[in-house]
Amino acid sequence: MRAKAPEGWTELPVDDTAPLDYLASRDGTTGFSTASIRAWRFAPEIIANRRNITLDEPDSYDLDLLIGNWLHGMLADSRVSSFSLLPARTIGGAPARGYTYIRVSDGLPTRYEAWEVGRRDGLWDITLNSAPGETELPPELDGILDTITWTDAPNTPTTPST
Template sequence: MLQDKIYYKILFSIFSLSMLATCSNFEPKVSSSYMTPVANTNLSDYFHMKIPSGWKSLNRNEYVGMASYRLVRQAENSSSFTGIQVIRIAPEHFRGATSDADGDNRKVDMSKYCIESMSDARKVGVVSVKKLPPRIIDKLQTCGYSGYEVHESRKYFVYYWFVWRHDGMWEIFINSDPDADEIPRELVKTLDTIRWERR
């Protein structure tokens, strides 16, 4: 009788241990649509872009405006409209964002944002506004459109690209040379070199 009790205790212990091992190996699957929690919104991640030959990056003290990053031709300065400007809008200032109850996992309807941006552009005088085919920038799906702007009586063809990340909306504007109908090829190629590095 005593041997039976010991046998059942040992059997129960083995069963319990096997159940614990099974449970510890189970991990819930995370949905692929789950968004990365918002980081410290006072800081943005480090932005990197390969500078093509014949172009240069301006230092932040060389120009005024909201742009975090500016690229112009080697012979130009901050008065040039030709080149690339990159602007970041912090998540807490971004209109139209939704989030979980705790404020994390902010989401944006990029299609809606692009349509609204195109409408706003037309209102401020951008003409021939057309939606661009979506593209990937640093493994992220983006949206964008093209149009023509006028600065100081000169016409510029422009690409507008929008990238939503955990640290906000990054807006990338690429301006053609004056009175040109296309963006310099090397500037379009730089979109493939854009990378963000987490702080």
């Protein structure tokens, strides 16, 4: 996944050992101590084993069911408020469902906007967040989802070549 990081933000490198597939932050840090956008990909074989959201068509997912499952957990969390579903959309041409909420940690509220994106290479979780103490996403994140493009990993052989 690629996105156009806002001007002045730092796009941080991720490698095959990193838990993230994309990360850009306002000040170049990797934690949630500043505003950021981050993405994780869950491979289809992981989703098939751990989530009951796979549809009959190959590489397709019930994003509404997934969001419903998250909603159930979020509403039970006393640290979460202002939960709201966002209109369905596409991100980089792929179907996406999203929601936004405020979560209080260490006495500071933080705004989150989360998107689940279903693609043939798996399920993507894209999260935008404000800095702690801010209840709105920074304006420079407006439109960032529209800049997302997908890059396919090179094919790796399943058997050694001779």
